[in-house]
Amino acid sequence: MMDKKKIVVADDEPFILSALQDTLSEQYNVYTATNGKLAIEEVRNVKPDLIILDIMMPEMDGLEACKILKREKDTSTIPIILLTAKGQITDIEKGFKSGADAYVVKPFSPARLIEKVEEIFEKVEMRKKIIDEKKKNL
Amino acid sequence: MAIESSRREPDLDSTRLFNITVWEGIQYKFAKDLGIAIKVISEDENINTEESNFSDFYQLLISTPQGQKYVDVGINSFDKEAQFVNLYADCIYYNKSTYFYGKKFYILVGIKNRTPNPELVKKLSKELDIDYDKLLKAYNSIPTFNEERLMSLGDLIVDLFNIVIELSVQEYTTQVANKQKEEEIAKMSALMEASIIINSTRNLDELLKIIMQSAEKVMQAEASSVFLIDSERNELYFEIATGPKEKELKQIRLKMGEGIAGYVAYTGESVLVPDVSKDPRFAKRVDEQTKFITRSVICVPLKVRNQTIGVVQVLNKITGASFSKSEIKFLEALASQAAIAIENANLYEHLEERAEQLNKELKEANINLSIEKLRIESIIQSMEDAVIAIDKENKVVLVNRVAEKIFNINASHAFGVEISNFKINQTVIDNFRVVLDSKVTIKNEVKFHFGNKEHIFAAVFTPIVGEKKEAAGSVAVFRDITEIKELDKMKSEFLNMVSHELRTPLTPIQAYSELMLIRNMDSEKVKSYAEIINKETQRLGSLIGDLLDLSRIESGKGLSLTLEEVDVINFLKDIYEMYKNTSQKHKIILTVPEKSEIILFDKNKMSQVMINLLSNAIKYSPDGGNINIIMEDKNDRIYITVKDEGIGISKEDLPRIFEKFYRVQSEAVRKISGTGIGLPIVKYIIELHNGDIEVKSELGKGSEFTFYIPKIKPT
Numbered sequence: 131m132m133d134k135k136k137i138v139v140a141d142d143e144p145f146i147l148s149a150l151q152d153t154l155s156e157q158y159n160v161y162t163a164t165n166g167k168l169a170i171e172e173v174r175n176v177k178p179d180l181i182i183l184d185i186m187m188p189e190m191d192g193l194e195a196c197k198i199l200k201r202e203k204d205t206s207t208i209p210i211i212l213l214t215a216k217g218q219i220t221d222i223e224k225g226f227k228s229g230a231d232a233y234v235v236k237p238f239s240p241a242r243l244i245e246k247v248e249e250i251f252e253k254v255e256m257r258k259k260i261i262d263e264k265k266k267n268l
Numbered sequence: 269m270a271i272e273s274s275r276r277e278p279d280l281d282s283t284r285l286f287n288i289t290v291w292e293g294i295q296y297k298f299a300k301d302l303g304i305a306i307k308v309i310s311e312d313e314n315i316n317t318e319e320s321n322f323s324d325f326y327q328l329l330i331s332t333p334q335g336q337k338y339v340d341v342g343i344n345s346f347d348k349e350a351q352f353v354n355l356y357a358d359c360i361y362y363n364k365s366t367y368f369y370g371k372k373f374y375i376l377v378g379i380k381n382r383t384p385n386p387e388l389v390k391k392l393s394k395e396l397d398i399d400y401d402k403l404l405k406a407y408n409s410i411p412t413f414n415e416e417r418l419m420s421l422g423d424l425i426v427d428l429f430n431i432v433i434e435l436s437v438q439e440y441t442t443q444v445a446n447k448q449k450e451e452e453i454a455k456m457s458a459l460m461e462a463s464i465i466i467n468s469t470r471n472l473d474e475l476l477k478i479i480m481q482s483a484e485k486v487m488q489a490e491a492s493s494v495f496l497i498d499s500e501r502n503e504l505y506f507e508i509a510t511g512p513k514e515k516e517l518k519q520i521r522l523k524m525g526e527g528i529a530g531y532v533a534y535t536g537e538s539v540l541v542p543d544v545s546k547d548p549r550f551a552k553r554v555d556e557q558t559k560f561i562t563r564s565v566i567c568v569p570l571k572v573r574n575q576t577i578g579v580v581q582v583l584n585k586i587t588g589a590s591f592s593k594s595e596i597k598f599l600e601a602l603a604s605q606a607a608i609a610i611e612n613a614n615l616y617e618h619l620e621e622r623a624e625q626l627n628k629e630l631k632e633a634n635i636n637l638s639i640e641k642l643r644i645e646s647i648i649q650s651m652e653d654a655v656i657a658i659d660k661e662n663k664v665v666l667v668n669r670v671a672e673k674i675f676n677i678n679a680s681h682a683f684g685v686e687i688s689n690f691k692i693n694q695t696v697i698d699n700f701r702v703v704l705d706s707k708v709t710i711k712n713e714v715k716f717h718f719g720n721k722e723h724i725f726a727a728v729f730t731p732i733v734g735e736k737k738e739a740a741g742s743v744a745v746f747r748d749i750t751e752i753k754e755l756d757k758m759k760s761e762f763l764n765m766v767s768h769e770l771r772t773p774l775t776p777i778q779a780y781s782e783l784m785l786i787r788n789m790d791s792e793k794v795k796s797y798a799e800i801i802n803k804e805t806q807r808l809g810s811l812i813g814d815l816l817d818l819s820r821i822e823s824g825k826g827l828s829l830t831l832e833e834v835d836v837i838n839f840l841k842d843i844y845e846m847y848k849n850t851s852q853k854h855k856i857i858l859t860v861p862e863k864s865e866i867i868l869f870d871k872n873k874m875s876q877v878m879i880n881l882l883s884n885a886i887k888y889s890p891d892g893g894n895i896n897i898i899m900e901d902k903n904d905r906i907y908i909t910v911k912d913e914g915i916g917i918s919k920e921d922l923p924r925i926f927e928k929f930y931r932v933q934s935e936a937v938r939k940i941s942g943t944g945i946g947l948p949i950v951k952y953i954i955e956l957h958n959g960d961i962e963v964k965s966e967l968g969k970g971s972e973f974t975f976y977i978p979k980i981k982p983t
Contacts, residue, residue, distance in 0.1 A: 143772055145800050149779035152797075156787075186768065188890040215771040236771045237778040241786060 134159045135251065136176055140169035140192070141184035141213065146236070150182060150213075153240040154247070166190030170198060173205055179254075180247060182234075185214045185225075193228045200229030209250050213238070475609050476508040480580075483602050484510060487595055489582045491560070493517060494570070494606065495529050496578035504533055507578065513558040520554055527551030528567050529579045536576045538568040538600060542590035564590045568600045570607045580606060654725075654746040657732070658700055660739055662686050674718050674746065696744065699729045703742040707731040714746070723750045762929045762944060769811055769942075773804040810879070818928065818945050821952055829870040829956055833982045836906055837864040839871065840899055843878045853892025856882075860899045865906065868980040873953045880946040881910040881973050887942065889914025889970065904979050905959075911972040917965040925963065926951045950975075 137154055140163040141147040151160045161176050163169040165187045173181060181199065183192035192212055199205045209231040225233060232250060234243055393400040480492040491511025495504040502524045509517040525534045531549050532539050544550040544562050555562050563584045570578040580603045585591060648655055654671035658664055663686055667679040675692055682690070688697050693716045703710055710729040715722055725746040734740035780797040783789075789797075820827055837860045844858040885895045893913030900907040917925060921932045928948040954961050959977035 143775070145776035145804060146772070146779075148800070149776045149783075152783060153779060215768040215775075237775040240779050240782050 135180070136161065136178040137180045137182060137247070138163065138169060138172045138176055138178045139182040140164065140166065140172075140187065140195070142187045143184075146184070146213075149240075150243075153243055157244070158247075166192060166195030169195050173199060173208070177204075178208060180250060181208055181210045183210060183212055185212055193224055196225070196228040196230050209254060211246065211250070472609065473508065476606060477510060479602060479606050479609070480508060480510050483580075483582055483599060486598070487566075487582055487591065488586045490584040490586055492580070492582045494578060494580050495522070495533065496570075496610075497524075497533055497576065504529055504578070511560075511583070513560045516558040517554075520557060522551065522554075527554065528565055529581050532567045532569050532579045532581075533576060536569045536571070538596050539565070540591055540593065540596055541565045541567075563588075566591045566596055566599055568596065568603045570603050570610070572607050572611050577607070577610065652747075655743065656687075656746075657741060657743040658687050658704075659741040660704060662688065662700065662704070664690075665741065666743075671746070674716075674723075676718070696727070699727070700742050700744065703729045703731050704739050707733060707737075707739050713749075721750075723748055724753050725749065758929045761931070765931070765942065765944070766815070770808065773808040773811070776804050777801050777808070810876075813876075814945055814949055817949050817952075821949070822928075827873070827953065827956060829873065831868045831980075832871055833866055834869055834871050834874075835864050835866050836899065837861075839874070840878075840897060840908070843875065843882070844897060847882050847886075851886050851892070854886055854889065854895050855893075856895045856897065858897045861901050863901075865901060865979060866982065867906065867977075868982055869957055869977060870953075873956075874977075877950045877953050877975070878908075878910075880950050884942075884946065885910055885912035885914065885971070888912065893970070905976040906979055907974060907976045909972060909974040911970065913970040916967045916969050916971055917963070918967050922963065922965060926961075 134157070136159045138161045139147065139150045139154070141150065142164050147162050147164065151162060154160050161172050161178065163172045166183070167190045169181070169183060183195055185192040196210050196212065199208065199210065210229065211232045211234055212225045212230045213234050213236060214225070215236045222233060232246060234246060390400060476494050480494065483489070484492050491509070491513070493509040494507045496507045498505055504522040504524065506517045506520065522530045524530055528539055528541060528544070528547070528549050528551070530551070541547045541550070542564050544565055550562070565581060565583055567579055567581040569576045570580055580599060582591070582599060648666070648668050651668060652670060654674045655666065655668040656664065656671050656675070657666035663684050664682045667677055667682050671677065672679050675690065677690055687700055693714055695714050699710050699712070702708070709731065712727055714725050714727045716725070717723070726749045727744060727746045729742055729744045731739050732741040732743060780801050784794060784797050817827055840858060840860060844856060848856050882895070882897075889895070889912045891914075896909070896911040898909040898911070900909075917932060924930045925932070926947050929944045931942060931944040951961055954975050954977065957977040959975055961973060961975035963971060963973050965971040
């Protein structure tokens with residue numbers, strides 16, 4: 131049997147964090163953090179397949195954490211979903227600049243969140259295949 | 269960002285959607301900040317994607333670090349089918365097709381590859397006439413991405429394109445609405461113009477001509493005419509005709525009831541004929557005599573005191589379309605202005621006889637006028653807005669008191685001096701010049717410093733137009749909108765925070781209720797989920813309660829107290845029990861005197877006060893620490909203090925924290941969510957109990973809120 135995929139989730143609201151955990155833990159191994167700094171530490175330890183970050187967090191917010199993770203060689207290719215209560219285009223632009231791969235707007239539907247996560251994993255698989263084939267052809 | 273698959277597709281002209289510049293702006297930003305080129309190409313040749321796109325990738329890459337220079341190195345070919353297209357030695361494209369509004373689009377995202385190609389840089393440096401090293405440096409400063417990252421960027425841009433299309437549709441819809449508004453405004457101002465002319469011109473012919481010309485302009489008509497009734501011969505004659513056949517028309521007379529004009533003159537009713545060839549009332553004779561081809565007509569009666577004295581007729585829309593019913597109303601309004609003009613002219617004939625009497629009246633009027641002048645001057649002087657007026661030679665003719673203060677001009681010295689001699693914001697001087705040159709009104713926002721602060725002004729520059737329509741000068745009025753702008757900003761920040769605060773408890777509620785619905789679980793789990801939902805619902809309820817309280821206070825209704833006998837120590841102990849385990853990082857310590865007091869206050873509202881202060885103490889000490897609740901019993905007052913060891917409040921912010929919507933503008937606070945309505949409500953409730961609250965704080969050391977309420981003993 132294949133190993134379960136690993137996801138790091140970060141949110142400062144305890145019940146939102148537990149909701150994320152309860153939503154995802156059936157299919158994935160979920161690791162939690164309560165701010166951007168702790169999320170980065172967790173990512174370095176766990177080396178997850180996906181990261182979900184809330185934008186507004188104390189200590190270090192999600193955008194900043196996202197920027198740092200996308201700059202580091204070891205973590206730059208891990209897809210990041212930003213979790214935001216705002217849906218404005220300026221936030222999306224900011225998120226895009228910080229390197230995020232997708233957005234989920236709060237309040238979220240667990241079923242849709244799982245769909246989104248699976249969609250991202252499929253995309254990653256597809257890209258890997260294309261790049262492998264390119265390498266083969268070279 | 270999720271893309272809604274069931275996107276509503278309104279019935280719009282899709283070729284126009286892409287002329288809206290929303291996309292271009294965002295695209296440019298991407299290019300500038302990230303060194304990414306985006307190109308959108310449509311399969312449908314009718315859709316002009318050139319206008320919303322930069323013509324080629326290199327132009328972007330090169331123009332970005334240089335800022336201004338654009339160059340075309342002429343590469344436009346791309347392969348629609350390929351996943352990657354290597355256009356040049358050192359750039360890669362990601363290509364994805366997508367459908368919008370039923371049309372297929374190719375979205376190409378281009379980025380620089382890992383290393384710049386020295387040959388290409390050399391070639392470009394020659395063509396651009398830029399130093400090779402400089403260009404290479406600029407080129408190196410563009411970030412590089414690998415292919416995997418490019419693909420994820422590409423996917424994201426397609427998502428973003430969807431959002432932008434939505435925005436474009438919205439903007440297009442408002443543009444359509446605005447256009448209709450503009451047409452209405454054009455009609456209104458044509459009417460205004462007509463009534464101004466009527467009051468200022470005495471020559472009837474000239475006056476009617478101007479009215480008819482403005483009708484033609486607004487209604488986009490080819491020709492128009494005014495007929496008057498000759499009651500002795502029972503005929504209609506052309507008083508005024510505009511358009512190509514003016515001379516020929518003047519010789520023609522119509523019998524009463526003949527043609528559409530005759531019909532309107534006879535019945536006194538307005539008529540709209542979309543196609544004259546199908547209307548038996550139409551008199552072909554006039555067209556035959558003038559060699560003019562009439563297609564459609566609007567004709568309305570000219571009435572003075574309910575008696576028809578003639579008709580106004582407008583012919584053929586230039587566009588070929590027919591006239592609309594709303595245009596009848598407009599023409600009727602114009603006709604009533606024209607009727608006034610005709611009557612005024614008739615009256616004028618009699619006026620000469622009364623010239624002498626008039627002369628007398630004029631003298632009186634002169635006296636009234638100087639009184640009026642004084643009155644207007646004192647109004648202008650006492651206005652809260654700044655007013656400056658100049659004549660056609662750019663010389664100052666008026667500066668009111670507020671303007672003196674704002675622009676630091678002495679009015680008595682300024683009179684007759686050219687405006688450009690003063691140290692005034694260049695935009696203001698430029699605006700004056702434009703208004704004088706083109707006789708248009710300019711409205712804009714201008715910023716300038718005075719009193720050690722930057723102020724924002726809403727400025728209106730209006731031309732003064734003389735009798736012969738020449739520019740006689742210009743008036744500018746400046747209104748200080750700095751405070752309004754600040755309030756506006758605070759309001760939108762508040763709305764943002766409220767929506768965030770409402771979504772925060774809503775998120776677990778939605779998530780857990782959905783999990784309960786879609787998953788099978790044991791009753792213990794169901795219970796624990798329901799507990800979370802219940803807690804968050806209470807939190808939502810208390811936030812909505814705060815908002816309702818605020819709106820009651822705002823609307824002047826205020827809050828009312830329900831006093832009851834309460835044991836203060838027990839009351840505080842209950843609150844303490846509620847909070848002691850909410851945070852693992854904080855230690856909550858309750859200190860109370862030995863002997864308790866039973867006094868009268870509103871228990872619910874006072875709990876609201878304590879809950880607000882305690883949640884603030886927890887929220888604004890993110891690193892944890894002690895939170896002390898201290899009760900003191902002094903003479904006839906009960907003092908309660910809530911003290912934390914958190915981030916504290918700066919000296920500048922301390923006096924403002926009880927203002928509604930106010931939030932401290934620091935990096936540390938920005939990351940903590942809050943609406944800025946808790947403390948104002950706390951203060952209000954305490955003052956309602958005849959008490960008061962004060963705060964001591966130092967940045968980085970924590971805050972201490974102390975309030976008292978008088979001891980009111982139950983009788």
